[in-house]
Amino acid sequence: MALTDTATLPAASEDWHRLSFTGSGREYFGIWIVNILLTIVTVGIYSAWAKVRRNRYFYGNSVLLGRGFEYHAKGKQIFIGRLIVFAYLVIYNVLLTVVPLVGIALAVLILFFIPWLVMRGLRFNARVTSYRNVRFNFVGGVGGAFLAFLVGPVLAALTLGILAPLASRWMYRYIGNNMRYGTKAFTTDPGLGAIYKNWLLSALIILLGLLIIGFLVFLNMSLIFSLIDKPQSLPPELQAAMVTMGVIGYLVILVSFGIAALVYRAGVRNVAWSSTLFDGRHPLKSDLPRFGYAWVAVSNLIVTLLTLGLMRPWAAVRLARYVNTHTAVRFSGNVGEVFAVSEQDGSAVGAEFMAYEGFDFGF
Amino acid sequence: MKASILASDNRTIAEGEWHPAHSSLSVVARLVEDAGALVVERVPGGDRLATGELASVEVSPRVGSIPRRVNFADGSLFETTDNDAIDRWLLRSGRRSTSLVHRLERFHPRLVVLVVATFLLGSLVYRYALPVLVEVAVAVTPPVVPKIMSVSTMETMDRTMLSPSQLNAGKQREISEDFARIAALSPRGTAGYSLNFRAGGAVGPNAFALPDGTLVLTDELVELAAGDDEMIIGVLAHEIGHVELEHSLRQVYRAAGMAGLIMMLAGDVGSGIEDLLVQGGGLLALSHSRTAEAAADRHSVELMSKAGFDATAIARFFELLEQKLGDRSDTSMLSTHPGTPERKKAILDYAAEVQAKQQAD
Numbered sequence: 001m002a003l004t005d006t007a008t009l010p011a012a013s014e015d016w017h018r019l020s021f022t023g024s025g026r027e028y029f030g031i032w033i034v035n036i037l038l039t040i041v042t043v044g045i046y047s048a049w050a051k052v053r054r055n056r057y058f059y060g061n062s063v064l065l066g067r068g069f070e071y072h073a074k075g076k077q078i079f080i081g082r083l084i085v086f087a088y089l090v091i092y093n094v095l096l097t098v099v100p101l102v103g104i105a106l107a108v109l110i111l112f113f114i115p116w117l118v119m120r121g122l123r124f125n126a127r128v129t130s131y132r133n134v135r136f137n138f139v140g141g142v143g144g145a146f147l148a149f150l151v152g153p154v155l156a157a158l159t160l161g162i163l164a165p166l167a168s169r170w171m172y173r174y175i176g177n178n179m180r181y182g183t184k185a186f187t188t189d190p191g192l193g194a195i196y197k198n199w200l201l202s203a204l205i206i207l208l209g210l211l212i213i214g215f216l217v218f219l220n221m222s223l224i225f226s227l228i229d230k231p232q233s234l235p236p237e238l239q240a241a242m243v244t245m246g247v248i249g250y251l252v253i254l255v256s257f258g259i260a261a262l263v264y265r266a267g268v269r270n271v272a273w274s275s276t277l278f279d280g281r282h283p284l285k286s287d288l289p290r291f292g293y294a295w296v297a298v299s300n301l302i303v304t305l306l307t308l309g310l311m312r313p314w315a316a317v318r319l320a321r322y323v324n325t326h327t328a329v330r331f332s333g334n335v336g337e338v339f340a341v342s343e344q345d346g347s348a349v350g351a352e353f354m355a356y357e358g359f360d361f362g363f
Numbered sequence: 364m365k366a367s368i369l370a371s372d373n374r375t376i377a378e379g380e381w382h383p384a385h386s387s388l389s390v391v392a393r394l395v396e397d398a399g400a401l402v403v404e405r406v407p408g409g410d411r412l413a414t415g416e417l418a419s420v421e422v423s424p425r426v427g428s429i430p431r432r433v434n435f436a437d438g439s440l441f442e443t444t445d446n447d448a449i450d451r452w453l454l455r456s457g458r459r460s461t462s463l464v465h466r467l468e469r470f471h472p473r474l475v476v477l478v479v480a481t482f483l484l485g486s487l488v489y490r491y492a493l494p495v496l497v498e499v500a501v502a503v504t505p506p507v508v509p510k511i512m513s514v515s516t517m518e519t520m521d522r523t524m525l526s527p528s529q530l531n532a533g534k535q536r537e538i539s540e541d542f543a544r545i546a547a548l549s550p551r552g553t554a555g556y557s558l559n560f561r562a563g564g565a566v567g568p569n570a571f572a573l574p575d576g577t578l579v580l581t582d583e584l585v586e587l588a589a590g591d592d593e594m595i596i597g598v599l600a601h602e603i604g605h606v607e608l609e610h611s612l613r614q615v616y617r618a619a620g621m622a623g624l625i626m627m628l629a630g631d632v633g634s635g636i637e638d639l640l641v642q643g644g645g646l647l648a649l650s651h652s653r654t655a656e657a658a659a660d661r662h663s664v665e666l667m668s669k670a671g672f673d674a675t676a677i678a679r680f681f682e683l684l685e686q687k688l689g690d691r692s693d694t695s696m697l698s699t700h701p702g703t704p705e706r707k708k709a710i711l712d713y714a715a716e717v718q719a720k721q722q723a724d
Contacts, residue, residue: 021442027427030468036631037481038464040488047627053426054630060429067380067442068430086626094508099515111448132389133440182387273680301635310478312633338387355629 016285016328021321022068023061025314032313048082049075058316059129062324073128073348081348115145120350124180127345134340140178148174158349161203162249165195165268181278182338188276190268198267201290202260209256213249220245262294273327281332287359288326296322376452379430379443381405381412394433394441396452401433403441413439417456422449425465458470493620500616502610506575509612515574520579521561528560530582535560538580545670549603551576554602570595572602574611587683594683597663597676604662610655617651657709664714668721674714681707 035050055071062069096103119142126138152167169190176188181266217224220241266288273286300315374395380394381403392412395402401420403413415435423432433441443449446558467477528535539558546556554575563569563581570580578599588595593712605611629637641650660677681703 023427023429026470030470031427031476032631033474033477033481034464034468036628037477037484039627039631040481040484041491043488044623044627051630056426057429060426070430070432072684082626086623089622089626093615093619093622099511100519101515132387133442133627134385134387297635304633304636309632309636312631312636315634322599340385340387342385 018328019324021324025317028313048079077348081352115355117350119145121354124351134182137180144174184279190272194271202264205260263290266290266293285328377443377445377448382440384438497616509574525561534612600666604659643661678710
């Protein structure tokens, strides 16, 4: 056909092609403030369309080899998905108060639906994403989602995080091995040892936080003992000191767990993406500096808070740019033509459920 | 030859890339309007790659400056970064060039107005619209809901914490008769309330109300009162206040409203701020329950005064709590109930106010 001589995905080269982010905080600011304003004016209804505009902006500005991604979901799809999730939340909360036993039964029921919801959510998100006119797809089943999103987190929680790397591995294997771009597949196998190396760093950060608290308690030992002896006798100045100590302790916990989580997330992303192949031969790479990522996330939060949210667009763009520029792909051999597979988008309920529950990972 | 190139340039809408249907391959191409039809031509060369009626092509809405997509009915796609050119063409061909939303979104000094409007409307919604929605939800809730709510809570409480009262029948009758006097003065009337005596166990000296008008009084509270029945009636009048003001239903709906609000804004505020909002929502719920307690206190004062009891009887209860349990704490952000001394003072002030009003009438 007459198209053989035309532009295509690049031929083999040793270069890593990095993603970039071409949006700006200035441009996104307008989109963001209109999204919030219209969401408020329409008592929330517009939020579904707002999500589409936001995602189109971020996908469209994520550029690989001169071409952006595209987000295809329609506001109506998102709206219906949100309506169903919200109706469930209302019914659940009313039942929990009216007939607590039925409410708890409903919670257990939804627990068993989580794998299905997550599977459908990942599928929806993949199918509404395209690059160069070809959509992504997700072909994972319910069994894999059960292992990755129910067994994994429960196991990690029960072992106080010691088995968290196992859960991370299951999750990335489930997502990475079931992702498709048109007819071509992604494969991944992040090594457990490499994930544990990252885990160790996070564990040390948490340990440091706990040590600081232990030290604080040790310094105030006499105070605490006197409190145990005669709880009523504490003068107000000492009570204030105790409260201050409590607040400091809470902050130390918050900061150390927060940083540990961010560092872990970046580290595991690096391991997982860097062990992923597209079409069996083109390697992907993620080289996020772990503390750099944590710094961007934490300083974003602080700046957003200090400006009453007005710098949020700048912060969101900054994070997207940071993550994109540390993500790359290399082509070993010609990729050639990739054909799209026609699939229905399906319902957005799973995707909206995931968004509500805070499952959060890019496509 | 030169003339034909110029002619084609005049018809050109935008330069970009074209994909055949279902393919990742692309050709450098240009979008051309030709005799009422839209045509994609290869660059260079000018071969026709796709043709479509103006009405049958779909142009993606503009968002910022991300590439614009022109979808043809045959599934092929023309993509261009020249958003302005597409907008000009849409305007020329009499279609809406850009949505009102996009025009609002453009970076422009008027965005300051939008920011101010957002803050204003946001606080208005939170301050007025949310409470109105809660009121609507409470109004349309059928009475059977609080009924089922109460029956099942009572059952659970009886099975887990409470046990039958050890109070003698005479004492129970005395309190019930006094209680009937204040219940009769409430909009729901005596039939709207049922007073139940229980041994509190872990609940201790306490009285609580369920939304259908079921009231529970523990033996421990009667004991604590040491014969001051009027004080017990004052506490029960407070509980009647919770029932009349429908506090528990409101709490459920307010929690649902907050969850909805957070869900809608989550993507725009980021996950860090979302977590803080959830925490803040919890604190706000606590402060709401403090407001509810104060309202129930005032209800007690009004009801007691109407029934000819001592309007400040419930203040004696707080005094007693202060003595027996050593509760001298002031109100803090983290407590559901206002600090006892503060609450006592508010009751005495309000009772004086009510009395002054009665004398004026």
